[in-house]
Amino acid sequence: MKNAALLKDLADCASPETLLAAILKHYPQLTVPIDVEAIARSAGIAEFRDLDVDGATSTLMADIAKTQGIISVAAGFSAPRRRFAIAHQLGHFLLKAQRGDRQCTSRDLAENRRDTPHRKEEMQANRFAAGLLMPKPLFASFVADLGKPAIAHLPTLAAAYRVTLEAAVSRYADLTQTTCAFAFIKDGTVRLTRPSRSFPALSVRSGDPAPAAVGSTAPKEETAWFPADVRDWLSIARDVRQPRLAFQTSRKANGFQLVMLYVDAAAERRADEEAEKLANERPRFGR
Ligand SMILES: [Zn+2]
Numbered sequence: 001m002k003n004a005a006l007l008k009d010l011a012d013c014a015s016p017e018t019l020l021a022a023i024l025k026h027y028p029q030l031t032v033p034i035d036v037e038a039i040a041r042s043a044g045i046a047e048f049r050d051l052d053v054d055g056a057t058s059t060l061m062a063d064i065a066k067t068q069g070i071i072s073v074a075a076g077f078s079a080p081r082r083r084f085a086i087a088h089q090l091g092h093f094l095l096k097a098q099r100g101d102r103q104c105t106s107r108d109l110a111e112n113r114r115d116t117p118h119r120k121e122e123m124q125a126n127r128f129a130a131g132l133l134m135p136k137p138l139f140a141s142f143v144a145d146l147g148k149p150a151i152a153h154l155p156t157l158a159a160a161y162r163v164t165l166e167a168a169v170s171r172y173a174d175l176t177q178t179t180c181a182f183a184f185i186k187d188g189t190v191r192l193t194r195p196s197r198s199f200p201a202l203s204v205r206s207g208d209p210a211p212a213a214v215g216s217t218a219p220k221e222e223t224a225w226f227p228a229d230v231r232d233w234l235s236i237a238r239d240v241r242q243p244r245l246a247f248q249t250s251r252k253a254n255g256f257q258l259v260m261l262y263v264d265a266a267a268e269r270r271a272d273e274e275a276e277k278l279a280n281e282r283p284r285f286g287r
Contacts, residue, residue: 062101
């Protein structure tokens with residue numbers, strides 16, 4: 001059922017963030033997992049269909065003025081992927097500057113670059129989808145309640161919000177206050193990296209072989225933090241003190257592995273202060 005008051009507010013919004021703020025204002029009592037179909041219906045989506053178009057994983061059909069839309073999703077999608085695809089197409093539908101007829105691929109649904117107009121639109125739809133399925137205030141307090149960072153929190157978050165592990169990891173990296181990064185590895189090759197804002201520049205890119213150390217941990221050792229070799233992961237200038245890096249990893253039977261890298265920012269600050277103090281205490285010559 002369309003919600004006229006919500007639609008009026010949404011009409012004034014031009015970015016994923018303003019759209020999300022308007023939706024949260026109208027649904028202050030949201031609980032997880034978010035009922036994405038109910039929200040989509042209240043915003044003008046009339047119907048959800050199964051998709052049989054080759055090459056596309058989800059589509060949006062809307063009238064020119066985008067007053068009404070139909071979202072279709074590949075019939076074989078898991079519930080978490082289906083929910084993300086619906087939220088993504090709702091983003092295309094509500095972002096005023098974007099066309100209302102879309103055929104999106106799996107690549108589009110993972111896009112986070114903005115270097116072409118097409119990629120930028122896909123990235124905006126993904127930002128909207130992540131923010132709708134994992135609203136910042138709910139997600140942040142959920143993460144805080146989980147306690148000290150641990151790789152085991154990621155599948156917990158994915159299950160609670162009914163999103164894919166990739167979606168939960170990306171949102172976590174975007175919102176966390178901690179200094180961490182994630183790498184998805186498949187059969188020994190890095191597929192995807194997701195650093196948090198404060199994480200130092202990664203030297204590992206998608207397509208690179210995974211550092212050997214992550215392959216040598218036993219599958220059951222998920223809860224332990226191992227020291228990571230900074231040279232395996234970071235591009236750090238030679239004259240800079242290297243941070244102490246730790247990692248956890250979890251492995252699945254299908255050759256898939258997730259790695260979480262972590263820097264204890266408070267400990268690094270203390271070490272920096274200590275190094276500075278030592279430098280100042282050193283006797284100075286030539287005076
Ligand atoms: Zn799209």
